[in-house]
Amino acid sequence: MLCLTLTEATVDANKQYIKKYCNDADLFELRLDCLNLDEMPKAVELSHTCKTDIILTYRRMIDGGRRKVSEEDRLQVLRTCVKNGDFSYIDMEEDLEDSELNALVEAKQMNIIRSRHDFDSVPDDVSKDLMNLCKHPGEIPKLAVMPKSVADMLRLLDGYRNTSMTRFILLGMGNFGVWSRILGPHLGGFLSYVSVPNQSAAPGHIDIETMSRVYPLDRLSSNGHIFGIIGNPVMHTKSPVLHNAGFDAAEVDAMYVPFTVDSVEDFITFAEKLPVDGFSVTIPHKQAIIPFLDTQTEAVQAIGACNTVYCKDGTLNGDNTDAPGFMAPLVPEIKKGMKACIIGAGGAARAIIYGLQKAGVEVLVVNRTESRAQELAEHFNCAYGSINDINLISQYNDILVQTTSLGMVPDVERDPVAGYEFTGKEIAYDIIYKPLMTRFLTRAQAAGCTIITGDKMLLEQGYLQFKGFTGCEYPREVTPRI
Ligand code: ATR
DSSP states (O other): OEEEEEOOSSHHHHHHHHHHHTTTOSEEEEEGGGSOGGGHHHHHHHHHHOSSOEEEEOOOGGGTOSOOOOHHHHHHHHHHHHHHSOOSEEEEETTOOOHHHHHHHHHTTOEEEEEEEOSSOOOSOHHHHHHHHOSSTTOEEEEEEOOOSHHHHHHHHHHHHHOOOSSOEEEEOSGGGHHHHHHTGGGTOSOEEEEOTTOOSSTTOEEHHHHHHHSOGGGSOTTOEEEEEEESSOTTOSHHHHHHHHHHHHTOOEEEEEEEOSOHHHHHHHHHHTTOSEEEEOTTOTTTTGGGOSEEOHHHHHHTOOOEEEEETTEEEEEOOHHHHHHTTTGGGOOTTOEEEEEOOSHHHHHHHHHHHHTTOEEEEEESSHHHHHHHHHHHTOEEEETTOHHHHHTTTTEEEEOSSTTOTTOTTOOTTTTOOOOSOSEEEEOOOSSSSOHHHHHHHHTTOEEEOHHHHHHHHHHHHHHHHHSSOOOGGGOOOO
């Protein structure tokens, strides 16, 4: 079940969200600690009119609550709400023992969620702690923990796997716990909490619109496939939006999840246990993953970087879709004998040089730090030079590829080859996609060049991964705006 946590200061504002999201949420959690004090009587009213079940929660500050309140005042509000209201669930902390409140809750036959929040760590034996939380039969234990590494993620995953209870709530907070908010119900959890957009109610909460659109819980059956992306940071990536839209349209029983990863080695253990069927790899793990691969394509070997791993029968098989992804929009333009200049000698340049050389294009790499260009040139057996050598660049100008970070938001005015004047005959390709039209491309277009924007490479490498993950072509007509 999906539970929307309501954190507005007034009941009327919360009602608006109930109305807006009643079809997406299975349950609402009313956070009394977020309500203005004079709104408390209205909370009772709300419980009588809302058609969806509500969890009554008055969080203490030590558990992430927002109001400083004496325990007696808090209990008094809870007692009044339970007595006069019509709430289906109440969240009670593990150390909360109040006979008056207990009697009222029992009389109303409310479900008790018995909660503990650990903002520092993940316990050694999560399933044992979860089991020990319940004070009385029938209670639903809720344990919210804070994983800070993949090693912590592993203990959290063991918690799901080793729990024999039929109803429990288990979740990891923060970036290392985001997967548990998406996959928790798939792993047997009773519910997953989400926030109203732009109002994160707890660390790592996903908002209800993203959850419903990108990670709908009912997309994944119990036999469904789990894919994802590993990186650090990784939460900004658009890959889940792309792949999950593809799964929906192609009716693939799968979910693509972002995994914040500090240790590739630990993630491999995690991926085996979950299990994960395949994953994309982004910065900073594209090289670090290679020693763990059982097989690797010629592209991975030549480029020295892997951006895709397929997991099959306990083996990890590495591929690199950056090179063919980069080449896809360029291929129709390529003619025999063409020469290309690659501007920049970072990680991205490697896949690009490989792709161009495979297509028979002669390559020059120029860079601010010439020694880095030289290193690449020696590896790929191509020409190199300084980024300021306009004469040299002009000798390789059938295709100009911009691979540096210059011109990316927020420094959109920058151009690494500002001194180069386009003739209008070049194909200009920038791999930056924020903004789509960089200064480099704007100048090229003004001169009459054919231009290729960076979103093409991003999407094409994703389409290829999708094909590798699922065996089906990506349904391009559903490509989301990146
Ligand atoms: P990526 O893996 O995305 O290619 P990277 O390895 O950090 O990223 O490489 C960034 C590229 O942008 C490099 O070619 C870098 O040039 P240096 O090797 O001289 O650092 C280039 N770059 C970054 N800032 C630059 C600047 N101000 N002027 C010119 N090139 C720059």
